Amino acid sequence: MMKNLRLIYSTFALVLFAGGTFAQSLFLVQEPSNLAGTYDFTDSYSADGWGADLSSTYVQAEAAWGFDDGTFNGPLGAAGDSACCGPIVNTSEVTGKIAFIYRGGCNFSLKAYQAQAAGAVGCVIVNNEPGNLVNMLAGDSATAVTIPTVFVSDATGAVLADSIAAGGVEIFIGNPNGVFTNNIGAYKPHIGMANAASLPSTFAQSSSDFTVPVGAWIFNYGSSEAVNAILSVSIDRDGTEVYNESSSGENIPAGDSLFVTLNDYSENGYQAGFYTMTYTMVSDATDDLPIDNSVVATFWINDEGYYSKSRVDPVDGPQGVSGLRPADGTEFEWCIAFDSEAADLMQVTGITFSTLTNDFPLTGEAVQLAVYEWNDPITTTVSFTDLVELTDNEFYDYADDLQGEFVTHTFSEPVELISDQKYLACATIFTDDMFLGVDGGIDYNVTYDSYPDEIFFPLNDIDGGQWYAAGFGSENVPALVANLELINGIADDVEALDVTPYPNPTVDMINIPLGVQLNGDLLVEVYDVTGALVMSENVCQKSSNLQLDVTGLSSGLHTFRLTFEDQSSTTFKVLVSR
The missing domain is CATH 2.60.40.10 (Immunoglobulins)
Structure with missing residues (x-):
């Protein structure tokens, strides 16, 4: 069972670039009702082991802005007097409350310590610029901080700012286990x-x-x-x-x-x-x-041909604003696994992905993309020893610093697939401190157990020579999208012969003038708009005109493919209308 596999193949140690918390610990606004709800956050303990552990504690109190003496003069604009790099001066307003402070000017732990020293029971640090959530690394004051400390986006801060200043914003931070009577x-x-x-x-x-x-x-x-x-x-x-x-x-x-x-x-x-x-x-x-x-x-x-374990929005495209890499900075290859009964109808044309770095541009960096035929059986153990690479030195070279942006590498030759064959679509990172995009808003924990014979997104520690079947864990999903299309010209209506069927549209019968006298077998295959094979029959053709009964086809556009004895073929489209 998959649970056993996950015990045998432990997840790889990782470093998170940025991203929200999707565990049970909460950052919850309870009042006022128009602001009520959960907001994404990171916390100091999960990031770097300082401050309160939110998995085993909570704080519930009114929010208040903390202010220093205003002498700080840094890149915070109007928010400069709430950076709290010095002692908080409005202690009467902060004591017993959750202090809100802006990022910038000094390390996170000093800000949290100033809030704690002023009597705050919790600290929320608000990003002072647009962008992803970050992990709050420990600074010189980290060992002295005992209160819950979290980080929220500039957008969250903007939503809450005026109401906090007016008073009456009640916030819950931490683990709600046992806190409420009915929950x-x-x-x-x-x-x-x-x-x-x-x-x-x-x-x-x-x-x-x-x-x-x-x-x-x-x-x-x-x-x-x-x-x-x-x-x-x-x-x-x-x-x-x-x-x-x-x-x-x-x-x-x-x-x-x-x-x-x-x-x-x-x-x-x-x-x-x-x-x-x-x-x-x-x-x-x-x-x-x-x-x-x-x-x-x-x-x-x-119908676009996208396959992914990560979310893809029909309008906004692939989802995922954070990134992951192994903790030791090793070269690594991260993959998504897939197979299908209908795979022989499709081919992989490329892979979409994103990367991020901490302190250097992506310009000039390269990522290798590959598709493998995976032939190892999945039993009580999982191995990756029988992999056949179907691509040949496919690299995406960054011409610009496209941090966190999804890009697509198109293969020089499409990879045709075989039905019921396992495949891996992979991206390889060679550069230290370079992160592959991840979707942290989805978790396959329960779904793993429903598919005991499947592996979802394995990871290859290239330097260590070891595969991890569970990757970075069920909650860290590589934001890789395999781009597929129908093969054999079905999607493109490639014509080997000039065939014009009639009537078109039709209700029950079509006539297909072939232009030449035939005397032999002819394979007729019909596909619906999704590419599914809905009709297949061998016809012994002895004339230049072929008649077909289409009463068994549903209404809609269908693609016909005729394959002759010499393996030449032609395709055309017919609209069945009833």
């Missing part, structure tokens, strides 16, 4: 979802090739028993509901949990679209912390 819920690591966040329509034409497991852990984080806890799951495609099921009620003791399984979501022929899975948990009691009663996952079945 059931779950988070992203606790729900089942699709085994890919985006996949071509061709890979989703049957339930045997693609099925979505539905189930989740319900945790009772409260101090009282949860009575009649119910899990409900709905799935919609572009706003149209395609699935809705609920479990029977179960009682869950305080501090306990229960895994609830519902029927899989499966169809024989999924429609292309953006699918949203919404998990909802309720009990007989009114929940004191409803923010964790609902969890959402998405997947995109697309």
